[in-house]
Amino acid sequence: MMRRLLSVWHARNLEFLRDRPTLLFTLLLPIGLVIGMGFIFGGPPRPLFTVGLLGTSRATAADPFLRERRYVQFVPIHDEAAGRSEVTHQEIDLLLDLRGAARYWVNTDSPKGYIVEKLLIAADPGARRQPVTGQAIPYVNWLFPGILAMNMMFSCLFGVGYVVLRYRKSGFLKRLHATPLTAFEFLTAQVLSRLSLILFVTIVLYVGIGAIIHFHSVGSIALLLLLAVIGSLSMIALGLTIAARVASEEVVGGLLNLLTWPMMLLSGVWYSIEGSPRWVQWVAEILPLTQVIEAARAVMLDGAGIQKIIPNLVYLAVTTLVFLGFGAWSFRWRVD
Amino acid sequence: MPESAPILEVHNLVKQYPSVTAVDGVSFAVPEGTCFGLLGPNGAGKTTTIEIMEGILPPTAGEVRYRGERVGARFREDAGILFQKTALQDFLSVRQSVALFRGLYQRGLDVDEVLRICALEKLAQRDNRKLSGGQQQRLLLAIALVNDPKVLFLDEPTTGLDPQARRNFWELVESIKARRKTIILTTHYMEEAQLLCDEIAIMDHGHIIAQGAPQQLLREHFAEVLLELPRQEFPEGARHLPFKLIDASDRVEISTHDLDGTLRALIDAHVPLRNLRIRPANLEDLFLELTGKELRA
Numbered sequence: 001m002m003r004r005l006l007s008v009w010h011a012r013n014l015e016f017l018r019d020r021p022t023l024l025f026t027l028l029l030p031i032g033l034v035i036g037m038g039f040i041f042g043g044p045p046r047p048l049f050t051v052g053l054l055g056t057s058r059a060t061a062a063d064p065f066l067r068e069r070r071y072v073q074f075v076p077i078h079d080e081a082a083g084r085s086e087v088t089h090q091e092i093d094l095l096l097d098l099r100g101a102a103r104y105w106v107n108t109d110s111p112k113g114y115i116v117e118k119l120l121i122a123a124d125p126g127a128r129r130q131p132v133t134g135q136a137i138p139y140v141n142w143l144f145p146g147i148l149a150m151n152m153m154f155s156c157l158f159g160v161g162y163v164v165l166r167y168r169k170s171g172f173l174k175r176l177h178a179t180p181l182t183a184f185e186f187l188t189a190q191v192l193s194r195l196s197l198i199l200f201v202t203i204v205l206y207v208g209i210g211a212i213i214h215f216h217s218v219g220s221i222a223l224l225l226l227l228a229v230i231g232s233l234s235m236i237a238l239g240l241t242i243a244a245r246v247a248s249e250e251v252v253g254g255l256l257n258l259l260t261w262p263m264m265l266l267s268g269v270w271y272s273i274e275g276s277p278r279w280v281q282w283v284a285e286i287l288p289l290t291q292v293i294e295a296a297r298a299v300m301l302d303g304a305g306i307q308k309i310i311p312n313l314v315y316l317a318v319t320t321l322v323f324l325g326f327g328a329w330s331f332r333w334r335v336d
Numbered sequence: 337m338p339e340s341a342p343i344l345e346v347h348n349l350v351k352q353y354p355s356v357t358a359v360d361g362v363s364f365a366v367p368e369g370t371c372f373g374l375l376g377p378n379g380a381g382k383t384t385t386i387e388i389m390e391g392i393l394p395p396t397a398g399e400v401r402y403r404g405e406r407v408g409a410r411f412r413e414d415a416g417i418l419f420q421k422t423a424l425q426d427f428l429s430v431r432q433s434v435a436l437f438r439g440l441y442q443r444g445l446d447v448d449e450v451l452r453i454c455a456l457e458k459l460a461q462r463d464n465r466k467l468s469g470g471q472q473q474r475l476l477l478a479i480a481l482v483n484d485p486k487v488l489f490l491d492e493p494t495t496g497l498d499p500q501a502r503r504n505f506w507e508l509v510e511s512i513k514a515r516r517k518t519i520i521l522t523t524h525y526m527e528e529a530q531l532l533c534d535e536i537a538i539m540d541h542g543h544i545i546a547q548g549a550p551q552q553l554l555r556e557h558f559a560e561v562l563l564e565l566p567r568q569e570f571p572e573g574a575r576h577l578p579f580k581l582i583d584a585s586d587r588v589e590i591s592t593h594d595l596d597g598t599l600r601a602l603i604d605a606h607v608p609l610r611n612l613r614i615r616p617a618n619l620e621d622l623f624l625e626l627t628g629k630e631l632r633a
Contacts, residue, residue: 170423175479178390178417179440180409334392 021251049116052077052092055099065123090136103128145296146269153289156235164243165252177333191236198232219299231292234316237323245332263289291315343368343518349398351384358384360542371519373533381542382522416485418476420492424464431460441483454478470501487518526619540627558617563590574605
């Protein structure tokens, strides 16, 4: 028995070592994850307070406050309305506008806002106060859109990627190829099948979890459904692209992990990445999951309308077409 | 053999892989309504040839014409294919599997009709993974027939089946032949080829080494009867006798016009005859004659 076991062990080792792409993924993925996590979570301890800054820093009376970097993290904000919304929801503790005479927005319901305001007034007593009120969004509510979107992502990528691979390896795709069915028809059928499944599951999760945590979307449910359709299409198309021609489970698994891990960590499922380095945010914006989560939170938590999330929808629609086009172009029916 | 216009023509087909030329300049034509057999041992190039004909594999050179046109969309509608190995979608019943493929063609037979032709009515609701080997092949044949094909490709359809299941499958193919379908069959079962094929092409090392109707080929190559003797009972000293000797793996075959004279000569040479067998030549002998190898080697 031991001899048979060792023979199989040896043969499998050889197979693994000779499968260069798999070997590469196996080595590079954990390295990439460790380096990535180091960049995101490394460095000095996180500050106690977060202050949004509108406009560039220049010589102002608030300078001593702006130099207070040990306990305060300053985050550039480009859109005043978005910044005010973040103060309202206590996602940041204070919003400071440096574009003219210093003024700031602080949430009078926020204990951290109260303290950080004292620090600002100590440096610049003349800063004009703009009080806002609003309860912090419970973390579970903030997390909910991210969890729904992440579940969609896994179903789209793994559900489609592995299924197509299995069809190819078993020869089922080859049999289909011998019929009048075209690659585009096959891929479209896969997309639609997975889309209907995902929508069904997502609706069940939305209703079920929503009932448990007493969540009610502030924005339009129809708009959320539209977002779910376009977001799912983009990620299904990405899954098909991965499985378009590969015939190895290890390679497909590696590629899917390479996509899902960064999306899980960088797309803002678990926490906001506003305080992360600029390049991390830039990478995050490329990921379809980020676009889905941003838009879903805007609709579900802030009641955003279609105008607000149209850039996200357009991005997802364009990536759908790009991924599907590439998938159809590179599709292989059989193992070469 | 029925005389009619070729439905399929293969011209100078070549398929080259980095380390081997699987098909090397193969040409033949298949008349409509006939059963054409491609015979040869494993690795002869039969499956590669048939997959190029089916449009599954691109050739390195040469072309295949269906009704005078290059193989295309019309051919895909008209062709039924049974691959050597095919997996079906999991969790589907026999009926659902047939219905899935029926939905891929514009025209074809009713699902119930196909199930009836292939004697699958009683298995219609069974999970396709829970079929025996013979039942599985009948299901794959049903799928190949679902579009009422003009041309039916059967790639080693009875390999791995027990003798009973094989005979049942042959009866099915004969009933399909009776419907004037053109059949392209690859096999390494000589009995199968002799029973079903109107014309055969024997392949070896990517070439066709003989082609014609089975009986015609046998007449051309064997005007004699064959005497078989176990190899270990055939003395080396008898090899000088003026016979046409063919060495097979476990036997020596003597091809002769003069049965009486040959038997007398063997007795005179003290060759033991208790295990002697006399029989007419078959396609297996033809292949051995042509290549010096046994067909199923």
